[in-house]
Amino acid sequence: MKSMKRVFLFALGCLPCTFLLAQEAPLQMKMDFEEYDPPSTLVVEEHRLTHAKFPFIDIHNHQGNMNTADLSDLVKEMDRLNMKVMNNLSGYGFRGGSDHLEKSLENIKKQFPDRFILFSNIDFSGIDDPQWTGGTVAQIERDVKQGAKGLKIYKSLGMFSKDKKGNRIHIDDPRIDPVWEKCGALGIPVLIHAADPKPFWQPIDKNNERWLELKLHPGRRHDTDPVRWETLIEEQHAMFRKHPKTKFINAHLGWYGNDLRKLGQLMDELPNMYTEIGAVIAELGRQPRAAKAFLTKYQDRVLFGKDSWVPEEYETYFRVLETEDEYFPYHKRYHAFWRMYGIGLPDDILKKIYYKNALTILPGMEKSLFPK
Ligand SMILES: [Zn+2]
Secondary structure, three states: OHHHHHHHHHHHHOHHHHHHHOOOOOOOOOOOOOOOOOOOOOOOOOOOOOOOOOOEEEEEEOOOOOOOOOOHHHHHHHHHHOEEEEEEOOOOOOOOOOOHHHHHHHHHHHHOOOOEEEOEOOOOOOOOOOOHHHHHHHHHHHHHHHOOOOEEEOOHHHHOOEOOOOOEOOOOOHHHHHHHHHHHHHOOOEEEOOOOOHHHHOOOOOOOOOHHHHHHOHHHOOOOOOOOHHHHHHHHHHHHHHOOOOOEEEHHHHHOOOOHHHHHHHHHHOOOEEEEOOOOHHHHHOOHHHHHHHHHHOOOOEEOOOEOOOHHHHHHHHHHHHOOOOOEOOOOOOOOOOOEOOOOOOHHHHHHHHHHHHHHHOOOOOHHHOOO
């Protein structure tokens, strides 16, 4: 009896021992994946960055009403972030109006000529028309003459755009070849978003890293699509290969941010392929050592991009790129339920990603606005 008491008292003082002694049944509790999100108890140094270390060019942004908008509030927000130049990829507006680009260029010129650039957009719906290729090439020529600095291709090419017979238009459709060639000849880059993250093609279950996103946005599902993810990606690479004199910015790390070895092989194979980090910083932030090696090796071909215009979210980008902070949260749980680690890039590489690479591949940029 006496010794039992001693064991009991000892066990109270030693938590692991209580587990050994008592045959405990676990609590009958279930917790939702969406609900379980405990605040971290880790105490480490933190560097909250609301302002980038160097002025930067956001190569991947979308603004819908640049043809008429008062841009001063937007510029104030850009200044807070240290964003020197915003590239609005939606040059034709969200509805694709033909005079949208022209009006937007005028509006920018009147208000903040150094702070915004625009990319042109093209429409694939008339691709069956024998005049389509020539007309589209002429449109690009005209847009660039007016001031467009590149061409943006939306993911609808390959996924949703169909010809008159209802056939899917392949990304490497030869009818588009002269358009890519023209971009190369004019010295403008083509920023292309093809397909979507690979998990969107996988079953929505416990093995899917984007389960929450697909639950919240079921319209993003492609798990029953007849076209495989690999097919779209292969078409895109075939198109890059066919036009070595044209510079392509493969958006969102080409959806290989989770496989930097594969992305590196592509960078080696396709010297005309550049990439940007919009919406995929969480991939780099979960592998800071591999990301640092990748960004060091390909420092001349990676550009800064963000995609959705939510100014508060830039902090995660700055923090991953600039600091060596550990285990800090990402801003959108459905992109990443994991935490971030800073890569701590040196200044010379940061400058390339933030602005130097964009200044090199965009035509006619005013370099004096940026540090050497
Ligand atoms: Zn985008």
